[in-house]
Structure formats: C-alpha cells, structure tokens
Amino acid sequence: MNAKPTVQVNDRPKAPNRLKHILTAVILLLLLWGSAVQTESSLGELASGLPNMLDLLREMFPPRWTYFNNIVEAMLETIRMALVGTTLGAIAAIPVALLCASNLTRTGWIYYPVRFLLNLVRTIPDLLLAALFVAIFGLGPLPGIFALAVFSMGLIAKLTYEALETIDHGPLEAMTAAGANSLQRIIFAVIPQIQAHFASYVLYTFEINVRAAAILGLVGAGGIGHYYEVTLGFLEYDKTCVIIIFTLAIVLLIDYMSMKLREKLL
Amino acid sequence: MMNRAMKTKLDTQAVRKPKKKAYRWLIYAALALIYIWAFSGIPYTGIKDSAGQIFKAIVAGIFSPDWDYVYLPDGEDLLRGLLDTLAISMLGTFISTLICIPFAFWAATNMSSSRWVSGSGKMFLSFIRTFPEVVMAILFIKAVGPGSFAGVLALGLHSVGMLGKLFADEVENLDKGPVEALIATGASRLQIMWFAVIPQVLPGFLSYTLYRFEINVRSATILGIIGAGGIGTPLIFALSSRNWERVGIILLGIIVMITIIDMISGSIRKKLV
Numbered sequence: 001m002n003a004k005p006t007v008q009v010n011d012r013p014k015a016p017n018r019l020k021h022i023l024t025a026v027i028l029l030l031l032l033w034g035s036a037v038q039t040e041s042s043l044g045e046l047a048s049g050l051p052n053m054l055d056l057l058r059e060m061f062p063p064r065w066t067y068f069n070n071i072v073e074a075m076l077e078t079i080r081m082a083l084v085g086t087t088l089g090a091i092a093a094i095p096v097a098l099l100c101a102s103n104l105t106r107t108g109w110i111y112y113p114v115r116f117l118l119n120l121v122r123t124i125p126d127l128l129l130a131a132l133f134v135a136i137f138g139l140g141p142l143p144g145i146f147a148l149a150v151f152s153m154g155l156i157a158k159l160t161y162e163a164l165e166t167i168d169h170g171p172l173e174a175m176t177a178a179g180a181n182s183l184q185r186i187i188f189a190v191i192p193q194i195q196a197h198f199a200s201y202v203l204y205t206f207e208i209n210v211r212a213a214a215i216l217g218l219v220g221a222g223g224i225g226h227y228y229e230v231t232l233g234f235l236e237y238d239k240t241c242v243i244i245i246f247t248l249a250i251v252l253l254i255d256y257m258s259m260k261l262r263e264k265l266l
Numbered sequence: 267m268m269n270r271a272m273k274t275k276l277d278t279q280a281v282r283k284p285k286k287k288a289y290r291w292l293i294y295a296a297l298a299l300i301y302i303w304a305f306s307g308i309p310y311t312g313i314k315d316s317a318g319q320i321f322k323a324i325v326a327g328i329f330s331p332d333w334d335y336v337y338l339p340d341g342e343d344l345l346r347g348l349l350d351t352l353a354i355s356m357l358g359t360f361i362s363t364l365i366c367i368p369f370a371f372w373a374a375t376n377m378s379s380s381r382w383v384s385g386s387g388k389m390f391l392s393f394i395r396t397f398p399e400v401v402m403a404i405l406f407i408k409a410v411g412p413g414s415f416a417g418v419l420a421l422g423l424h425s426v427g428m429l430g431k432l433f434a435d436e437v438e439n440l441d442k443g444p445v446e447a448l449i450a451t452g453a454s455r456l457q458i459m460w461f462a463v464i465p466q467v468l469p470g471f472l473s474y475t476l477y478r479f480e481i482n483v484r485s486a487t488i489l490g491i492i493g494a495g496g497i498g499t500p501l502i503f504a505l506s507s508r509n510w511e512r513v514g515i516i517l518l519g520i521i522v523m524i525t526i527i528d529m530i531s532g533s534i535r536k537k538l539v
Contacts, residue, residue: 032360035353039414039495046410046419053409076307083304123524124517127400127488128501132513135505136321138314145308215400219491219502232404244401251396 060241067239068246071227075246077141078223079254081216082209085145089152090202093160096153098186100161103169115161122154126212130221141222148213152205159201160194167193196265203258203265210254214247320510327514335515344519347490347497352523354414354489354496355482358421363475366426370433377437388434395427399485403494414495421482421489429478436470437463473538476531483527487520 035041098104100118105111129150133143171189180188217225224243231239336344371377373387403420410416444462453461490498497516504512 031356035357035360038350038353039357039418041357041415041418045415049410053405056405056408080304080307083300084308087301119525119528120521123484123521123528125484125488127491128498128520131491131502131505132324132517135508135513136317136324138317141308142310211396211398215398218400228401228404244397247398248393248396252392255392255396 056237059237062238063241063245064236064238065242067231067242071224071243071246074217074224074227075250078213078217078225079210079250081141081144081148081223082206082213085148085213086152086202086206086209088145088149089154089205090156090198092149092153093156096157097160097164098190100157101164103165103167104186104190118154118157121150122158124151126151127215127219130216131219134220139220139222144213144216144221144223147216147221148209151212152209155205155208156198156201159204160198163194163197163201164190200262200265203262207251207255207258211251214251323508323510324513327510327512328517329514330511331515331518332509332511333515335512336519342500344497344500344515347500347516348519348523350414351483351486351490351496351498352527354417354494355421355479355486357418358486359425359475359479359482361418361422362425362429362478363471365422366430366433367471369426369430370437373430373434374437376440376442384434388431391427391430391434393427394424395431397424397427399424400488400492403489403492407493412493412495417486417489417494417496420494421485424485425478425482428481429474432474432478433467433471436467436474439470440466469538473535476535476538480524480528480531483524487524 096114096118099114100111102108102111126147130144130147133146137143137146167190171193172185175185175189213223213225215225215228217223218228220226224247227243228240231237231243369387369391373384373391375381375384378384378387399420402424403416406416406419410419440463444466445458448458448462486496486498487501488498490496490500491502493499497520501513501516501520504510504516
C-alpha cells in the first residue's frame, strides 16, 4: 500500500446514464396515469366522499360493547378454523416440500412439475379459494377450513422446501454411507435439521390464517367475518366497531405469542 | 491431535440422546388440549351431495373455459376486469409508497433521538397492518361508493402498514459512513438526505415496493367480491349464477396474470438487490 495514489481527475467513475432513469420514470408515470383513468380515481371524489367517511367513523364511536357477547362464539370459531386449517395444510405440505427440494428428490422431472403446481396453487388468494369452496361445499366453516388448508399448504411447502435446500449434507451422506433407506434418511438426517424452521413457518402461517379467517365470513365461509355483513347491512356501525376492535385485539395477541414462540424456536 | 486414551473412550461410548425435559410433556399436553378444543368445535355437517358434482363442473370449467368471455366488444369482459385489477394494485401500491416513506423514517430507530418516538411509529404501523384490507375497502365503499376507486384507497392505506415496516428496517440497516462524511463537509439536512440516505435505501425501497405490488395484485383480485372493483365482481357473479365455464376462464385469467407479474417483478427485484 506504499504506491502513490495515481488516480487522476479523468479516471473518476462516470455518472451513470441519466436517460435510462428518465425513461423509467416516464413509463412509470404513464402507467400510473393510465391506472388512475382506468379506476376512475379522482381526488375530488375523495374530497367529497371524505365527510361521508368521517360521519361513518363518528357513528362507530362509542362502540356498543354489549354486542361483544354475541360475537365471542364466532371469534372462537375463527381461531378454531385458523388452527385446524393451518394444521391440515402443514401436514399436506410435508410431502410436497420433500418432493420440491432439489437436493432430496434429485430427479428434475419430479421436482419441476411439483414446484410448478405449487406455484399455481399459491397464485390463488385465500378469499377467492374460500368463495370457490363455498360454491362446492355450501355455507359454513368447513369450506373456510379447506380454503385455509390449501392456502397454508402452498405457503408452508414453499418456505420449507427453500429451507430444505440449504440443509447440511453431511448427515445425509453419513446416513447413505451407513446404508439407510430414504425414509430413514429423512427421519434421522433431514427432520432434525428442519424441524425448528418448520415449526416457525407453521406459526407464521397461523398468524396469517387468523387474519384471513377473520374475513372469510364475508363470502359465507364461517367465522367472525359474517358479522361484518350483518352489522353493516343494518347500518349498525357501533357494533361493527366492536367487531373490528375485538379482531384487532385477538390478532395482536396471537401475533405477539407466536412471535415470542418463534424467537425461542430459532 | 487427540490422545489415544480419549479416542478409545469416544469410540466405546455411544453418543447419548439428549435428555428430554419434563416441561416438554406439559407443552405436548397443552397442544393436545388445544387441538381437542379446536377439532371438537368444528361442526361436521357432512358434505353436500352435490359437492362432487360441482367440483367436477368447476374442474371441467377450467379445462373447457368460456373463451368468448376473454374479449367482449361491449363492456365487462375478462381482459378489462384484469386490467382494472392491475390498475387498482398499481395505483394502490404507488399511493402507499408515497404515504409510508415519512412513517418509515418515523419508525426507524436510528433516525429519531428517543426510543419512544420510533416505538410509537412501529405501533402505529402494526396497527394499520392488522386492520384487514377488505374491511378497509368496505369503509371506503361507504365513502366514495362502490367501484375501483374504493379498492385503490383500501390497498393504498392498508399497504402502508407492511411497506412502512419493511422501509423502516431498510433505513435501520443504513451505513452511517456517508452520512457522517457529509456532516463533516457541512452539508445541510436535505443534502444529507439526498446524497447519503436516499442512494442507500432506494434499491431496497424499490424491491419492497415491487414485492408489495405482487401481494396487492392478489388482494385486488378479491376486492371485487365486496364490490371494490376488479375481476372479483364478475367472478362472484359467475359463481352465484353457477356459470362454471366462466368461473374457469376467470380463474385461468387470474392465475396467468399473477404468474406473469410474479415472474417480471421477481426478475426486476433480482437485478435491484
């Protein structure tokens, strides 16, 4: 490092070309302008609608706390739906994740199609799945549970197979050298490495599912979401407010507990 | 090097299994109780007789979709519905990005002097995050009437919660070096922002914005179910009128659109970071 600095003024790095940035900005603005036209968005409409919304917010307070007793059972059902849905999804996710992991399955013509199918499943949002399942199974918490299970399967399988691909290969090779079959390899070399991550992903998915389950009722798939329609339909905004506050409290509580558990796991 | 005595000792002594602690059984018992409670509360009303039939009809609908619905010369068709959905998510993402930047700096611990300020910012963001976007959309429908604009506003406000948190994390990971260098040269606050902070956080911000855009496209497809515009409205109509071929084409359209958007956005994000 004794050499004299030989950098001259001309050797300075050039500023990156501006044209690309300007073009990007122009395209972006055009897209946004097009979107605004397509969605008929206008600030004027928002300004004229805002008093309506403030009225609505004013009607929400004070919340009618007595309504609380009517929705406790629905809230418990929501939590149950999330719990059962997440569990079913997690169980279904295990074989799918194993099939997707390129270091465990090894044959390209198995893991590429499975991954493709998994990606297809993951494109469908949970509320849409619920609407489909309501059409198939009829109203009630059952279609909600199935929707959550399919959605959780997609999410957990994706997170798990990505974690599976980063596991240490040492134990796997040791098991192979000892003559283990593939089931033994999975039980003794893969599961101990992945179980904490898997549990953490399941908890994370459970958090998401509690939020999702709270609105599934809007399409008739059980849980507390149904009461939004009931109270909003009768313009009883003070009751809606109770639902919102109750849901927020439960979601925050579950998030907090799940976060603490996940911190302990990893 | 290990000495010989130690080595033989290791050879003969098998590795012991770690002892299971007693409180593990408590955890298992609690889990079992929770599961008994959860499963016993689910009403097993049985599956409708028509379930299999409808399922077959939907699958058949996906494989023989109503192609005519892709483009209708007059009004409501698949392409316009998807375009509407895209427009909602694009504008919603843009609005939330604009709103969340000040919140991100408010919630970042290294940007404010007291922990209390950033803590309150984080609380506020997580409050917005837990507020379901569909409920937000219902409230906005009351304000601006049903239609895409309500969806835009709902997405725009809801995304602030998550984007603000991600942006705040990005600001917290900022390298202090350039900022201190600029302070040493006597730069103003605005100049520090412009030359030291923005260039560092911009790639992260853009990447998170794209990520949120992907999520918003998914959300925008369901906003129509409650009347906030996009492809969800024709889908729910098709479902309730049992027009399975149309359900099939709409599902296909949604899957194709989201897959393409994920691919484009994913490749841009890879380049950014």
